[in-house]
Amino acid sequence: MLSLTLKEGQSINIGSDVKVMFAGAEGGHIKVLIDAPKCIEIVREQKDDTYIPQTKISNSAKEKIGRIYKEERQLNKHKELIEKKKKELRHKKAETPIEV
Template identity: 35%
Template sequence: MHGHGKQGGFEMLKLTIKPGEFINIGNDIRVVYSGGTDGNIHLLIDAPRELNIVRSKVLSRKKDSSENNYPHSAPSYYAEPKLSQETVSKIRHLIKEDKNTKKNNTQD
């Protein structure tokens, strides 16, 4: 932990983490820092479907365009369901076949 910061009059916990590290919020939310580029960070968020996770930029746009229906007008984003082991195996097999086909075509 790195200390606390003020944001909008509220005390906030300030953390420093490296790519690949994560923080847990309660028992069912995990935020993973996966790296970043100039001026951007990449976060992976694993949270229950009933939590609406929206970027601040999207919220401010929606709030400006539909003041009466805010925050219900903000879009919801949900994690994709996990693939079955059978599907993962099929995908791996297809990728392997594709690599072999490309390898054979370059040798001709």
């Protein structure tokens, strides 16, 4: 999808037959003028009407994703244990008296 920023009065051409002009904006609405041959059907689409097809994931991909999540949880547990041990060692080191 092409995304453009237009100023009022600017237009874009689609092929040689269709011209779309930005006519301004007001109160959260934009005004667009479309010049096209009558044989081209122009349909206004509401945001609620947007259809996004659901992508299917294969079983093998689901299994791989599951393994990755499981490994990530295990790694996070190990990280937490390491941080806990580091904290305990720092605390122990701070309590140990220094002999001179």
